[in-house]
Amino acid sequence: MSGSTLLVSLLALSTVVRADYFSTDPLVDKVVPYDQIPYQVMTDTDDPRGFQSGYNQCNSSTENQDSLCQTMFVNHLDDFCLWAPATPNTTISDAEANVVAWCSKAGHGTRIIPNGAITGIQLVQTPSYIQIAGTLNQLMLDVGGTDGGELDSGGQDGEGNPMGGLVYSNAFPSNNGNNASYQQAQHWSFFIGDGAFCGKICDQTGSNPQGLCNNIYDRLGCDYNAPNDAAAGMFEACAGDDMIPVGTYVVNGATSVYTQPAETVPIDYNALPYTPTPAPSSNCVSFASADLFAAGASITGAGSASATGVSGSQTGAATTGATGGAAAKSGSGTATASGSTASTTGSSGAPAALGVSVGAMALAFGAVLLV
Numbered sequence: 001m002s003g004s005t006l007l008v009s010l011l012a013l014s015t016v017v018r019a020d021y022f023s024t025d026p027l028v029d030k031v032v033p034y035d036q037i038p039y040q041v042m043t044d045t046d047d048p049r050g051f052q053s054g055y056n057q058c059n060s061s062t063e064n065q066d067s068l069c070q071t072m073f074v075n076h077l078d079d080f081c082l083w084a085p086a087t088p089n090t091t092i093s094d095a096e097a098n099v100v101a102w103c104s105k106a107g108h109g110t111r112i113i114p115n116g117a118i119t120g121i122q123l124v125q126t127p128s129y130i131q132i133a134g135t136l137n138q139l140m141l142d143v144g145g146t147d148g149g150e151l152d153s154g155g156q157d158g159e160g161n162p163m164g165g166l167v168y169s170n171a172f173p174s175n176n177g178n179n180a181s182y183q184q185a186q187h188w189s190f191f192i193g194d195g196a197f198c199g200k201i202c203d204q205t206g207s208n209p210q211g212l213c214n215n216i217y218d219r220l221g222c223d224y225n226a227p228n229d230a231a232a233g234m235f236e237a238c239a240g241d242d243m244i245p246v247g248t249y250v251v252n253g254a255t256s257v258y259t260q261p262a263e264t265v266p267i268d269y270n271a272l273p274y275t276p277t278p279a280p281s282s283n284c285v286s287f288a289s290a291d292l293f294a295a296g297a298s299i300t301g302a303g304s305a306s307a308t309g310v311s312g313s314q315t316g317a318a319t320t321g322a323t324g325g326a327a328a329k330s331g332s333g334t335a336t337a338s339g340s341t342a343s344t345t346g347s348s349g350a351p352a353a354l355g356v357s358v359g360a361m362a363l364a365f366g367a368v369l370l371v
């Protein structure tokens, strides 16, 4: 059997395993005013990947370290949330459909980020989005493994990762500084893993929310999706300009758009056509971490292992991506480069095997035959 035949058969296998289901009512199109949040925003009941595992109505009775709240916020440096697993030491590729909100401040009906989990953070507020990025002790947020992954309002089936996740802010310019009023962000992307995180939520009334919070560059990590100047030990909030839309770059005056290859095609992170730099920022103000994470001061670790009630029967979990994420690091060097694949469908194993040379693949294939 020739190498190319092996390639074709492995690709075919991965195509067969891949789910072709796509929601007729995708999360990114759902307009959900803050005062009309349903118990669960997901409506499709026939998704082969399962159903929403948590809930969107979050209140004082759901505010504990076992919370399955899937409504989160990025408001201010002292009031933001991250998506992270509901059970300890879980990789993002395993948890992506079921991640829950962990927030720095009480009052959102969520888990609280333990003090010490975030070891550095930069928030940049631009005219069109709010970006956060930083470093973390990821096991304190139940994140296991070395590869990170993307969580976003798209997802392989349009249901989002987490399925049914909602994001709000009281800090978009259109909100005029009214902390009591929340606007929904329909386009958002977060990366977490490999000791770092980043996230960007776009103002639906701002410029190009789809392009600035694009979710199709899930293999490129924070440096490309949310270029930033975060550093461990630094806690700062800045104003900033909008970045150029994710994946777009200018060389010698010519604008190009990078196309991320199919999941099955390895990326040479040293040969990407551009290296992003953070858009200009200004008015940066530093804070003491203890002031930002006071709510988590008495919370020592990850949520309890029980986390019962995760009811979503998730089938066809995403693959763990080929690695290489770390190689995507560039620029500030503090952002994560998650090589994992939060928006892939559920074939397991094949993409990693396809990441190697045809010769090595033949060996891998032979090993399978020997089993």
Ligand SMILES: *[C@@H]1O[C@H](CO)[C@@H](O)[C@H](O)[C@H]1NC(C)=O
Pocket: 039, 055, 056, 057, 058, 059, 060, 061, 062
């Ligand atoms: C609090 O949230 C839970 C979970 O979504 C919900 O079942 C309950 O009805 C809510 N309670 C109130 C008083 O809104």
Ligand SMILES: *[C@@H]1O[C@H](CO)[C@@H](O)[C@H](O)[C@H]1NC(C)=O
Pocket: 075, 076, 077, 078, 079, 177, 178, 179
């Ligand atoms: C809104 O909340 C932030 C902190 O989360 C605070 O710094 C700011 O002053 C508040 N704005 C108003 C108008 O109260």
Ligand SMILES: *[C@@H]1O[C@H](CO)[C@@H](O)[C@H](O)[C@H]1NC(C)=O
Pocket: 089, 139, 144, 145
């Ligand atoms: C996390 O899980 C990995 C893989 O199962 C294991 O090797 C590691 O010891 C675990 N770490 C902790 C802190 O439980």
